[in-house]
Amino acid sequence: MKRFFMLAFLVGLIVSGFAFKVIMVTDIGGLGDGSFMDGTWAGIVKAAEEYGLEYEVIQSKEQSDYIPNLSKAAEEADVVFAVGFLMSDAFFKVAQQYPATYFVGIDFSFPEEKNLPNVMTFTFKEQEGSFLTGYLAAGMTRTGKVAILGGIPIPPVQRYVIGFEAGVKAYNQIHKTNIKVKSVYANTFTDPKKGKEFGQALISEGYDIIQQACGGTALGLLEAIKEENQKRANIDNLPEFIDDLYKNGGVFMLGGDIEQEWQAPGHILASAIKRVDVASYLGVVKAYTGEWEPGNVELGIKEKGEGISRMPFTKGLVSNKLLAEIVYIQNLVGIGKIKIPSTEEELKAFWLKGIEIPF
Incomplete structure (x- = not known):
C-alpha cells in the first residue's frame, strides 16, 4: 500500500512538472473592458479548459510594466500572450530572449527584421x-x-x-x-x-x-x-x-x-x-498540439474573423x-x-x- 501511494505521489509530481501553462499579459487597458481584453481572455480560457491546461493573467498598470511582466510570464509559462498594439516593442524584445517559449501577439504583426520562430501574431481587418x-x-x-x-x-x-x-x-x-x-x-x-x-x-x-x-x-x-x-x-x-x-x-x-x-x-x-477570442484560442491550441506556425495571421470577413453581431435585442428595429x-x-x-x-x-x-x- 505504501508503495502504491509513493508511486501515485511520484506520478503526480511528474505530471505537474510537465503541466502546460498559458499566461496572458494585458496592456494598460486590462480586463474588465467588456470588449477587446475580455474577448481575448475568453478565448484563452476556453482553449485552456478544453485541453486541461493551466492559465493565468498578468495585468499591466503602466507601459513600464510590459517588459518585466512579459519576462516573468516567459519564465513561468509555455506560451505567453501579449495583448494590445502598445505592447509590440516590448513583446519582440522579450521574445528574442526566451527562444524556448512560445509567444503570441494579438493586434500587431512582425516587423520585417524580426521573423522569430517562436512568435505568432494575429492582426485583423x-x-x-x-x-x-x-x-x-x-x-x-x-x-x-x-x-x-x-x-x-x-x-x-x-x-x-x-x-x-x-x-x-x-x-x-x-x-x-x-x-x-x-x-x-x-x-x-x-x-x-x-x-x-x-x-x-x-x-x-x-x-x-x-x-x-x-x-x-x-x-x-x-x-x-x-x-x-x-x-x-x-x-x-x-x-x-x-x-x-x-x-x-x-x-x-x-x-x-x-x-x-x-x-x-x-x-x-x-x-x-472582431474575433479576438478565435485568435487567442487558436494561439493556445497551435502551441499545445504542436501545430505551431510562426508568422502573422490576418483575419477578416473571409476568415470569419470580422463581422457584425446577431443583434439579439434590437434586430426587430431594423x-x-x-x-x-x-x-x-x-x-x-x-x-x-x-x-x-x-x-x-x-x-x-x-x-x-x-x-x-x-x-
Missing part, C-alpha cells in the same frame, strides 16, 4: 467589421448624423474609424443620401469619465448612433447613452422600452470586438465583431431590407468583390463601382 456597422448606422439614423469614438489613434483603431466612415459613404452612394459622419478620438482606452463626456457632447450635437472603438473608455459612452434614453423613455419593461425607442427615436451605441449588446440590452444597436443589404454586402466583401479601405487615401478614392443591391 478591423475596417471590414466597422464597415458593416457604419452601413447599418447610416440606414438607421433618424437625425442624419452618426459618429465613431476611437481610443488612442493606433493603426487598429484607425482602421476601425476608416471602415466605419466607408460604411456610411457606401450607404450614401447606394441610397443617394447625405448621412453625416463624425470621427473623434478620446486618446485613452481606460477613462470612462472621458468617454461619458464625449458621449454627452455628441448626443447634444444630434448624433444618435455612436460606434465605440475605445475599449474601457466606452463604458462611459454607454452610460451617457443609457441616461439619455432613460430621459426619453423611463420604462423598465425591455420590450416596451425598445418599442418606445423604435416609435419615438432613441440614441444607440454600436459595440466593438465582441457582442456587447448583453451589457445594456436595448441601448446597443449592434456590435462590430427593416428586413436593410438587414438583407448588409448580408449581401458582407458576402461581396468575403468573396473579394468589395475591398474595404484601410487608409485615408483609400477612403477618399472609395467608390462602389458597379455594385447594386438586386432587391
Whole structure:
C-alpha cells in the first residue's frame, strides 16, 4: 500500500512538472473592458479548459510594466500572450530572449527584421467589421448624423474609424443620401469619465448612433447613452422600452470586438465583431498540439474573423431590407468583390463601382 501511494505521489509530481501553462499579459487597458481584453481572455480560457491546461493573467498598470511582466510570464509559462498594439516593442524584445517559449501577439504583426520562430501574431481587418456597422448606422439614423469614438489613434483603431466612415459613404452612394459622419478620438482606452463626456457632447450635437472603438473608455459612452434614453423613455419593461425607442427615436451605441449588446440590452444597436477570442484560442491550441506556425495571421470577413453581431435585442428595429443589404454586402466583401479601405487615401478614392443591391 505504501508503495502504491509513493508511486501515485511520484506520478503526480511528474505530471505537474510537465503541466502546460498559458499566461496572458494585458496592456494598460486590462480586463474588465467588456470588449477587446475580455474577448481575448475568453478565448484563452476556453482553449485552456478544453485541453486541461493551466492559465493565468498578468495585468499591466503602466507601459513600464510590459517588459518585466512579459519576462516573468516567459519564465513561468509555455506560451505567453501579449495583448494590445502598445505592447509590440516590448513583446519582440522579450521574445528574442526566451527562444524556448512560445509567444503570441494579438493586434500587431512582425516587423520585417524580426521573423522569430517562436512568435505568432494575429492582426485583423478591423475596417471590414466597422464597415458593416457604419452601413447599418447610416440606414438607421433618424437625425442624419452618426459618429465613431476611437481610443488612442493606433493603426487598429484607425482602421476601425476608416471602415466605419466607408460604411456610411457606401450607404450614401447606394441610397443617394447625405448621412453625416463624425470621427473623434478620446486618446485613452481606460477613462470612462472621458468617454461619458464625449458621449454627452455628441448626443447634444444630434448624433444618435455612436460606434465605440475605445475599449474601457466606452463604458462611459454607454452610460451617457443609457441616461439619455432613460430621459426619453423611463420604462423598465425591455420590450416596451425598445418599442418606445423604435416609435419615438432613441440614441444607440454600436459595440466593438465582441457582442456587447448583453451589457445594456436595448441601448446597443449592434456590435462590430472582431474575433479576438478565435485568435487567442487558436494561439493556445497551435502551441499545445504542436501545430505551431510562426508568422502573422490576418483575419477578416473571409476568415470569419470580422463581422457584425446577431443583434439579439434590437434586430426587430431594423427593416428586413436593410438587414438583407448588409448580408449581401458582407458576402461581396468575403468573396473579394468589395475591398474595404484601410487608409485615408483609400477612403477618399472609395467608390462602389458597379455594385447594386438586386432587391
